[in-house]
Amino acid sequence: MSAYEAILVFVVSAPGLVFGIFGLLWLLGWVPVERVLSAVTAGTYSVCTVALVVILWGLGASGSSSVVVTFGNWFAVHDYHFPLVLMVDRVSLPFLVMTVILSGLIGRFSATYLHRERGFLRFFLLLHLFAFGSVLAFAAGSLDLLVGGWEIVGITSVLLIGFFQQRPSPVENGLRVFAVYRACDIGLTVAVFAMHHWTGTALFADGLPKLAGTRPAIACLLLLLAAAGKAAQVPFSGWLPRAMEGPTPSSAIFYGAISIHAGAYLLLRVQPMLTASRLASIAVVFIGFITAIYGTITGRASADAKTSLAYASLTQVGIVFVEIGIGWKSIAIAHILGHATVRTLQFLRAPSMLHDYHTIHSAAGGDLSPTGKHLEDLFPERLQLWIYRWALDRGHLDTIIDRWLIQPLMNLSRLLARLDGLGLQQVSTRRQAPAVSMRSIAGQGGK
Amino acid sequence: MTGHAFIFRVLVIGVPWLAAIPAAFTRKHSRVIGFIASSVSVVLSAVLLRYAASSTSLDEALMLLFSCLTLGAILVLPRRDCTSGTIAGILFLLGSTLLAYSAEHLAVLLIAWILTTVPFFAKVFAARTWRPRIGLMISSIALAGATGLIAANGYHLSIDSLKGESPGGMAVFLLLLLAVVFRKGICPAHAWVADAADGGHVIPTALLLNGHLGALLVAKLIVPLFPHTAHDLFPMLSYLALTTALYIAIRSLTENSPRRLLAFVGLSQSACILAGLESETAEGITGALLHWVVVTISTMGLFGILRLLEVRFGENLTAGKHFGLAEHAPRLAVFFAVFGLALVGLPGTLSFCSQDLLIHGTLASHPQTGLLLPIAIAMNAVSVFRLFTRLFLGKRRTGFTIMADALPRERWILTAGVLLVVLGGLFPNAFVAVQSAQAEIIDQANDTPPRRYLTADPDFPSLSPPRLRTMSGIRSGFDGAASGN
Numbered sequence: 001m002s003a004y005e006a007i008l009v010f011v012v013s014a015p016g017l018v019f020g021i022f023g024l025l026w027l028l029g030w031v032p033v034e035r036v037l038s039a040v041t042a043g044t045y046s047v048c049t050v051a052l053v054v055i056l057w058g059l060g061a062s063g064s065s066s067v068v069v070t071f072g073n074w075f076a077v078h079d080y081h082f083p084l085v086l087m088v089d090r091v092s093l094p095f096l097v098m099t100v101i102l103s104g105l106i107g108r109f110s111a112t113y114l115h116r117e118r119g120f121l122r123f124f125l126l127l128h129l130f131a132f133g134s135v136l137a138f139a140a141g142s143l144d145l146l147v148g149g150w151e152i153v154g155i156t157s158v159l160l161i162g163f164f165q166q167r168p169s170p171v172e173n174g175l176r177v178f179a180v181y182r183a184c185d186i187g188l189t190v191a192v193f194a195m196h197h198w199t200g201t202a203l204f205a206d207g208l209p210k211l212a213g214t215r216p217a218i219a220c221l222l223l224l225l226a227a228a229g230k231a232a233q234v235p236f237s238g239w240l241p242r243a244m245e246g247p248t249p250s251s252a253i254f255y256g257a258i259s260i261h262a263g264a265y266l267l268l269r270v271q272p273m274l275t276a277s278r279l280a281s282i283a284v285v286f287i288g289f290i291t292a293i294y295g296t297i298t299g300r301a302s303a304d305a306k307t308s309l310a311y312a313s314l315t316q317v318g319i320v321f322v323e324i325g326i327g328w329k330s331i332a333i334a335h336i337l338g339h340a341t342v343r344t345l346q347f348l349r350a351p352s353m354l355h356d357y358h359t360i361h362s363a364a365g366g367d368l369s370p371t372g373k374h375l376e377d378l379f380p381e382r383l384q385l386w387i388y389r390w391a392l393d394r395g396h397l398d399t400i401i402d403r404w405l406i407q408p409l410m411n412l413s414r415l416l417a418r419l420d421g422l423g424l425q426q427v428s429t430r431r432q433a434p435a436v437s438m439r440s441i442a443g444q445g446g447k
Numbered sequence: 448m449t450g451h452a453f454i455f456r457v458l459v460i461g462v463p464w465l466a467a468i469p470a471a472f473t474r475k476h477s478r479v480i481g482f483i484a485s486s487v488s489v490v491l492s493a494v495l496l497r498y499a500a501s502s503t504s505l506d507e508a509l510m511l512l513f514s515c516l517t518l519g520a521i522l523v524l525p526r527r528d529c530t531s532g533t534i535a536g537i538l539f540l541l542g543s544t545l546l547a548y549s550a551e552h553l554a555v556l557l558i559a560w561i562l563t564t565v566p567f568f569a570k571v572f573a574a575r576t577w578r579p580r581i582g583l584m585i586s587s588i589a590l591a592g593a594t595g596l597i598a599a600n601g602y603h604l605s606i607d608s609l610k611g612e613s614p615g616g617m618a619v620f621l622l623l624l625l626a627v628v629f630r631k632g633i634c635p636a637h638a639w640v641a642d643a644a645d646g647g648h649v650i651p652t653a654l655l656l657n658g659h660l661g662a663l664l665v666a667k668l669i670v671p672l673f674p675h676t677a678h679d680l681f682p683m684l685s686y687l688a689l690t691t692a693l694y695i696a697i698r699s700l701t702e703n704s705p706r707r708l709l710a711f712v713g714l715s716q717s718a719c720i721l722a723g724l725e726s727e728t729a730e731g732i733t734g735a736l737l738h739w740v741v742v743t744i745s746t747m748g749l750f751g752i753l754r755l756l757e758v759r760f761g762e763n764l765t766a767g768k769h770f771g772l773a774e775h776a777p778r779l780a781v782f783f784a785v786f787g788l789a790l791v792g793l794p795g796t797l798s799f800c801s802q803d804l805l806i807h808g809t810l811a812s813h814p815q816t817g818l819l820l821p822i823a824i825a826m827n828a829v830s831v832f833r834l835f836t837r838l839f840l841g842k843r844r845t846g847f848t849i850m851a852d853a854l855p856r857e858r859w860i861l862t863a864g865v866l867l868v869v870l871g872g873l874f875p876n877a878f879v880a881v882q883s884a885q886a887e888i889i890d891q892a893n894d895t896p897p898r899r900y901l902t903a904d905p906d907f908p909s910l911s912p913p914r915l916r917t918m919s920g921i922r923s924g925f926d927g928a929a930s931g932n
Binding site: 186416 | 637694699700735773792794799825833842865875886
């Protein structure tokens with residue numbers, strides 16, 4: 001193993017090790033003090049950042065395009081194998097650098113922001129787990145391994161949405177987000193299966209395997225389902241404002257920077273396949289375009305800072321999708337990096353937004369002209385009102401999903417429960433709980 | 448079987464049975480007796496597995512797994528439940544299940560099958576409703592009927608001598624399937640499982656369910672004895688298993704009783720085991736055997752934690768409202784989350800590997816219906832997470848006076864379980880290699896050349912020798928579907 005390969009392995013495993021060690025020690029009864037946790041976090045991500053800079057320098061100096069570490073198969077059965085390959089190249093390196101730098105910054109910010117908060121340790125454990133999942137997903141050399149990181153990012157995202165667990169609303173919204181993630185991840189699972197089935201591998205470290213006929217379209221559309229779910233693209237955008245229930249630092253890193261762009265990364269990773277399918281490319285552009293429009297309109301009707309920022313993120317990610325669909329890979333990467341940086345800053349400043357506004361207001365001499373109304377003024381007043389109502393209900397997306405998907409599923413479930421109870425006077429003599437309401441899965445609604 | 452192995456097997460089975468007698472009469476030391484007896488079973492099963500021939504190592508692996516599970520159950524059993532009757536019943540169940548795993552004779556298997564159900568007809572473990580008793584009884588009667596028919600047709604009842612013989616024809620095959628359907632709780636015979644978990648003694652019931660004797664019957668009896676019939680009719684059972692997985696997953700979405708919910712999720716996940724065993728692909732069978740391990744450990748952990756919560760916070764827990772128990776019992780919350788997510792395929796746990804293999808195998812075998820599997824798993828994940836959020840998150844309840852988190856005894860055994868599923872997930876090769884070897888055995892059983900057909904009709908459709916289909920072998924079928932041909 002060369003020095004660069006060893007460094008890559010270190011970068012991927014370091015956050016996971018920190019999570020594993022602190023988590024296990026806590027399970028066995030030891031609770032680290034805040035200072036230790038903060039120092040370890042700062043140290044870990046500082047070293048990881050330096051390590052990635054070394055890799056970047058090495059790639060530049062050697063002129064090679066990637067560093068690939070092959071560990072063989074994680075497990076293998078007959079002709080099916082799960083390859084354990086890590087890779088850093090020009091697509092993944094910016095994402096890796098962004099992840100470790102922002103994780104370190106968020107760790108530093110949170111050490112102050114969550115000082116003496118009861119969930120301090122929990123937050124940092126989940127932050128490390130999230131960083132591990134993200135780094136694993138971005139450094140994966142195969143779709144199989146990417147799925148692992150992808151799922152870890154999803155579960156930490158959900159657990160952080162429910163961080164303020166004393167209130168039922170964040171918990172219910174976390175459940176809703178979890179349901180959306182799991183539903184959309186079916187696309188990723190089936191796509192990976194299809195890749196294995198058609199080509200015998202889901203590796204992309206040596207370039208994606210060539211698919212012919214309708215296969216690229218099928219694979220890309222399945223991946224698009226997963227990407228759209230993770231990136232909150234239409235019609236799955238309803239979960240994004242719900243996710244704002246989490247603490248601000250986690251909102252910043254998840255929905256301003258990394259998690260929200262994971263879907264775009266997935267599409268960038270399979271872009272050669274996307275280019276081979278016009279149908280899939282059009283679908284990506286279409287979804288991105290619709291989401292951008294949806295995000296900008298809905299964001300204008302949002303009353304709180306974090307939700308407005310979330311919709312602003314959605315708009316930008318929609319545009320990134322359009323860029324990927326068109327084939328502007330480099331522009332999409334640059335867009336993602338710029339957007340993630342700015343949005344993280346905005347999210348972190350969101351609790352001080354009023355203070356910032358007053359500062360700017362004073363600096364402008366007390367005269368700040370409202371901006372951003374030029375778009376609305378283009379429409380007739382009746383249409384403006386209709387659009388406003390539409391935007392207030394967030395495009396009715398959740399209503400449609402609830403009415404046409406969740407409610408029928410719940411009704412079917414209740415019907416099956418009644419069938420199960422046939423022949424019994426009482427299904428349970430001990431516990432008679434009321435049937436769960438729509439809100440159990442549908443959540444409590446956003447803010 | 449060598450003489451030493453036979454003696455070890457007798458000891459593995461006999462020690463828990465013998466220990467059940469003093470345990471039944473000694474309340475004060477019943478947990479100690481149970482601990483010692485199950486530890487002896489663990490050690491002896493490990494020795495047996497270490498020296499087992501590859502052709503029988505499925506039995507030994509299952510014996511070791513179930514012994515460990517029982518040891519864990521005895522340790523995690525709350526003091527309130529730790530009566531002499533409970534420990535004796537658990538030890539009796541352990542001995543009977545180990546006998547079923549190691550049976551090489553149909554009559555012995557039948558006796559063991561029936562013996563495992565006996566404690567659940569007695570007062571100590573019995574559920575309040577009639578369905579569990581009927582379900583277990585029908586499965587026993589079906590197996591007894593099949594054994595009787597085989598004997599009536601003049602066959603010797605040794606399982607080895609019956610391999611590939613299709614003894615007794617279609618009638619026996621269908622009776623065995625009936626036994627599997629009722630014992631596993633395959634739709635429409637699924638309701639008894641939830642009733643048993645809800646109204647009975649939860650930890651022993653979880654042990655009964657995690658014996659997975661229905662799946663054992665498929666792997667040990669149906670596939671080797673009826674390779675051709677199995678090949679032709681397995682798709683039907685596979686569809687039934689997949690339908691069960693989905694049906695139960697949908698059913699559990701509105702279930703509010705934690706015990707029933709866990710029983711449903713466990714049932715849905717264990718139906719995936721059957722679907723994998725019947726997929727006739729190496730990946731599917733290996734995934735199924737691996738999933739067997741995961742489902743067993745995870746559901747046992749979940750039921751154990753649930754019982755600990757019931758003992759601490761009362762038995763009126765429901766998934767209909769938030770209890771905020773994580774404030775009182777944060778470690779139990781973490782254990783529950785890890786076991787729950789491990790059950791539904793969290794990356795980094797063994798179930799991620801098992802479900803990866805299962806989904807690949809099942810989709811390869813049944814491209815259309817195989818899609819039900821990831822959908823069912825996703826729904827199960829939502830149900831488990833819903834239960835977690837309702838029990839552990841939300842507003843803290845103030846009605847509890849004494850709230851103990853996991854006691855050291857519970858903490859260590861639950862940590863061991865978590866480490867097993869996590870380390871198994873991080874380094875799955877050891878597990879996969881063992882299960883892959885077992886899959887080979889089932890594969891060989893499936894490849895047994897026909898010696899006798901089920902019917903007198905020479906044109907019976909299973910004349911061509913069935914083979915375990917590998918990914919490449921079945922690729923053409925899926926290709927046609929995918930490319931729209």
